[in-house]
Amino acid sequence: MTEEQGPHEDTAHELRQSTNAIDMDIASIEDPNLRRRIAAAFERLRSKAEYGLVFERHKPESVVLHGQTVREDRYATLRSDPGPRNAYRVLAIDGDTATLQPVDEHFRSVGQQTTGMLDELVPVARFGDPIFPGLIKSSEDVLGAVDGNGNPTKPFHTVVNGENFHALETLLYAYEGQVDCIYIDPPYNSGARDWKYNNDYVDKDDVYRHSLWLSFMEKRLKLAQRLLNPKESVLMVAIDDKEGARLGLLLESIFPTAGIEMVTTVINPRGKYRTGTFARSDEYVYFVTLGSATVAGEPDPDYAEGALVPWRTLRRSDYSSRRGSKKGGTGQFYPIYVNRDGRIEQVGEPLAHGVPRSKSPKVRGCVAVFPIRDDPDQTEMNWGLTAPELRARLSRGYVRVGKATPGKPQTYEISYLTSGKVLDVETGRAAIVGSNPDGSVLARYVTHKVKMPTSTWVRPSHNAEVHGTELLKTLLGGEKRFDFPKSLYAVEDCLRLFVADKPDALVIDFFGGSGTTAHALMRLNKDGGRRRSILVTNNEVSAGEQESLRARDLYPGDAEWEALGICEYVAKPRLRAAVTGRTPAGAPITGEYKVNGFEILHPGPMSEGFEENVRFYNLTYLDPETVEAKQSFEQVAHLLWLVGGAEGPVIETEPRSGWALPDGATYGVLFRNKGRAGFAEALSTRTSAGDPPRHVFIIADSADEFHRSVDEVGADPAHTTRLYRHYLKNFRTNVIDLKDQL
Ligand SMILES: C[S@@+](CC[C@H](N)C(=O)[O-])C[C@H]1O[C@@H](n2cnc3c(N)ncnc32)[C@H](O)[C@@H]1O
Incomplete structure (x- = not known):
């Protein structure tokens, strides 16, 4: 092996093993030096793309057309082992035998011609070939x-x-x-x-x-x-x-x-x-x-219909909102006076930072409650509302005194309705259904509350x-x-x-x-x-x-x-x-x-079923030659029904009258010019009954003929489509251009 040959042969072999389109093309370059240079250049390009999704578009997909006839000049694969590794171009058919040219996944000829039995073959379409659904x-x-x-x-x-x-x-x-x-x-x-x-x-x-x-x-x-x-x-x-x-x-x-x-x-x-x-x-x-x-x-399970409107504790919980901090507000450390009946009698004035709690005024028969954490330092926190705002909520019953906690630095739990909950009550989403012993409201949701998932x-x-x-x-x-x-x-x-x-x-x-x-x-x-x-x-x-x-x-x-x-x-x-x-x-x-x-x-038993309708289809690949001979409308009938909204009867065949708009149909078809008058009348009857079809199809091989029909039958041009009499032509335009996709 010369120094030159080894690496070249390795590259060629590796590339041939690859399924990637560019690698395959590079592998087929005859000149080893050129092949190596292009492979290296491609590798450099590949590794340069650093951000985003870089991937290699692969060999085309192929579709096996079960039920169709193998024909000369088309492609076929083995019924028992379909796939690109067994793909052929059919060169000739003689009785039950076909002469075959093996092709690779790009449908390029490779290897020697061979023969095969027709009943062991099945047609295959290349990705991007016109298909006729x-x-x-x-x-x-x-x-x-x-x-x-x-x-x-x-x-x-x-x-x-x-x-x-x-x-x-x-x-x-x-x-x-x-x-x-x-x-x-x-x-x-x-x-x-x-x-x-x-x-x-x-x-x-x-x-x-x-x-x-x-x-x-x-x-x-x-x-x-x-x-x-x-x-x-x-x-x-x-x-x-x-x-x-x-x-x-x-x-x-x-x-x-x-x-x-x-x-x-x-x-x-x-x-x-x-x-x-x-x-x-x-x-x-x-x-x-x-x-x-x-x-x-979606419905918030915490605020379901009938659920109590929840309260929030008035004492701020985050340490960064403690007394004297900017975040907590400097006016939110004040006494709340709770009497022996467990009701709030007064809301005091804020104590300036540094002034001890003992300096706050006393109110007879009441304990002064301050926001103090039950931690070793008994950290002084802030209330969640200013004193004026608390008074306003208290007057409407939106402040609640919780249980007495005499052993703790804060001797009563105090809670309140947040502004969102107040809104729920005041807009009727929740209803006041009673009051608590301390005079605060008891409110329940009357409708689901919605939350973002x-x-x-x-x-x-x-x-x-x-x-x-x-x-x-x-x-x-x-x-x-x-x-x-x-x-x-x-x-x-x-x-x-x-x-x-x-x-x-x-x-x-x-x-x-x-x-x-x-x-x-x-x-x-x-x-x-x-x-x-x-x-x-x-x-x-x-x-x-x-x-x-x-x-x-x-x-x-x-x-x-x-x-x-x-x-x-x-x-x-x-x-x-x-x-x-x-x-x-x-x-x-x-x-x-x-x-x-x-x-x-x-919720409920599955045996109740559903009041729904389902229709099942096979997507078939129509053989153009067969369809061309028959000019068959049946092939497209159900597609038109889908355009009409998949509802009501399907127009399956062409009636003698040259038009069809059956009762309950959501679309109509004008098949022949001779049907224009009849179709026009049927359309106008449906329209005056307030039930015009959603869509009209007019079969016409020329634009002139189509426009004349639209005028004569009085169809709404925005919801009228022209169909070619050669039905397959209608769908050919849908075939994706191979180069756009690969
Ligand atoms: C993960 S399953 C989907 C399961 C489904 N969500 C369910 O709940 O039953 C993916 C399905 O896609 C189908 N599938 C895969 N490739 C397909 C293709 N090219 N065309 C049509 N169907 C395909 C497969 O048959 C498979 O049943």
């Missing part, structure tokens, strides 16, 4: 509480089984800039096989795991940002210590003008035991507030084991089907702080998992709200299940595999159970919404 109903709707009739006045929650990146792109069509709240609980990248990237669980030893995770999150958060209402909305992201710090920086870079706060929440009070490290008991939630969004106050949450209701895992087990009839659900009440608390006074809020969770967010929103809707959620989750099986399924020669896309995925096996049955109040086996759920020793809103 279709929302296909995947199972029966769940409607309403136990009687199963649903609540026709409420919109539907929706659950989408699919890759969230593409689901978010699809949702942009319907809700760009309109979402009130996004709550997500992404994989924490803990190395415990909790996160899949490009079809593989990311190993804790992968040196690039942090930047892989950041690349993955960045792409999705950028879409989330476009969905959120810039005028007023909030993004909440749950996270733990593994990626918490990096996530904070990422959020700052994506949302530079937003308010970002982090809350610590104790989810496992005993702590997760890990030898040699702290037993972690908490995790975090980042709250990113856009526009005018603010945290709402603190940034550390230690609430028994947030225990993830009890109110996440166990609660989910109860809903599913005792079976444990998922390891990482959040506490229902923890998610409910997060949502409440921002959507309590938004009864029509739209909430999205694109790492939906077992469906906790939808369930929590249903509980919030117990106040009569019509809030709705859109949940997106993929249908992955746990790492353990994946192994046992593979051992049985079963793969993603196979019915048995899909039936065990998180969407099918957990989210759907969980929400079905929550709404109907019945376990998957049909038995009434035995649990209750309650937290031992802690008050929650809307």
Whole structure:
């Protein structure tokens, strides 16, 4: 080995092992000297970035398109072991055999051509390839509480089984800039096989795991940002210590003008035991507030309805406010004369600093009470109010004499109502319900008092084991089907702080998992709200299940595999159970919404269910060639229904009349020009009845044709959208430009 060769070959080898895009490009440089120089220059640049989040955007993600046909000139991977290491370009298809060119993760040709059986291959789309989303109903709707009739006045929650990146792109069509709240609980990248990237669980030893995770999150958060209402909305992201710090920086870079706060929440009070490290008991939630969004106050348990208005001791407690100090005020050391009946008879004048207490005037039949600490020095303190202010409060009954303490230097405890409490009484928040023997008032709160939540949450209701895992087990009839659900009440608390006074809020969770967010929103809707959620989750099986399924020669896309995925096996049955109040086996759920020793809103039996509606979808990737041939409206029908507010009937097919605006529909569609007159009449009838549709779609292949239709049918241009007859074209525009994202 020459001196020149050794290091070069090492660099080349290391770079080839890397998953990073730039490293890979450098590794492919043929000239060893040039390769070394560029690698060194890149390394210098990399180490120069000293502040903020610097990470490497990774190889594109790919999506396996189960159920689609492998075609020439497209990409495919192995059904039994999908992923970038088994990716091919399909050069030719002959009968049941394909000629394949292996490609690397950048879809560049590598190695020799080979052949493969078509039934062992599955198509794969590159990240950034135009995808054509279709929302296909995947199972029966769940409607309403136990009687199963649903609540026709409420919109539907929706659950989408699919890759969230593409689901978010699809949702942009319907809700760009309109979402009130996004709550997500992404994989924490803990190395415990909790996160899949490009079809593989990311190993804790992968040196690039942090930047892989950041690349993955960045792409999705950028879409989330476009969905959120810039005028007023909030993004909440749950996270733990593994990626918490990096996530904070990422959020700052994506949302530079937003308010970002982090809350610590104790989810496992005993702590997760890990030898040699702290037993972690908490995790975090980042709250990113856009526009005018603010945290709402919440009921203060200390000032609950019926609670006594609390008193504060009049003697100042901090040493720096002792007698004579500037801080304590020089006029706040004076005698308070308490008579034998335990009532205040007089408030004396302040004693100048240095004048002994014995020099104060005597009042017959009274003891003079001074603010003196019960410490070895009997430190003279100050009262918390000046003498005139104390007299004013005394006259209104806001000063109380406590028990006599003759053995102590201060012979009576004196307390008073602070100005905040006085305000509570005088504004009617608290009512005077009687008086104490010393003449002071007895006041109780008549309404809850609201306080701002603190940034550390230690609430028994947030225990993830009890109110996440166990609660989910109860809903599913005792079976444990998922390891990482959040506490229902923890998610409910997060949502409440921002959507309590938004009864029509739209909430999205694109790492939906077992469906906790939808369930929590249903509980919030117990106040009569019509809030709705859109949940997106993929249908992955746990790492353990994946192994046992593979051992049985079963793969993603196979019915048995899909039936065990998180969407099918957990989210759907969980929400079905929550709404109907019945376990998957049909038995009434035995649990209750309650937290031992802690008050929650809307306690009660789970078997009561909810008056809510849920609809389930699969996000499918439409095969452009098939759809083009059919010109099928069905593929977009449900997306239009989402734009209309996910309420009322869905317009699923094109009627002969050329237009559709069924009773109860929140949107209408003009399919053909011949339907203009009929549609115009239907629109005007609905408008004069005070129930115009919220949205109108007009199918027109030219701008002229569209504008003529808008005029002729009398649609509101602000709420009218043009659709192309070639339905796929409508959504093509949503595809994120590859170079923006990578
Ligand atoms: C930590 S769990 C969320 C748990 C949820 N908060 C609950 O209480 O049940 C994250 C979920 O995101 C899903 N997920 C991960 N990557 C995804 C992706 N790219 N698209 C859609 N879902 C994904 C996983 O299936 C997993 O169930």
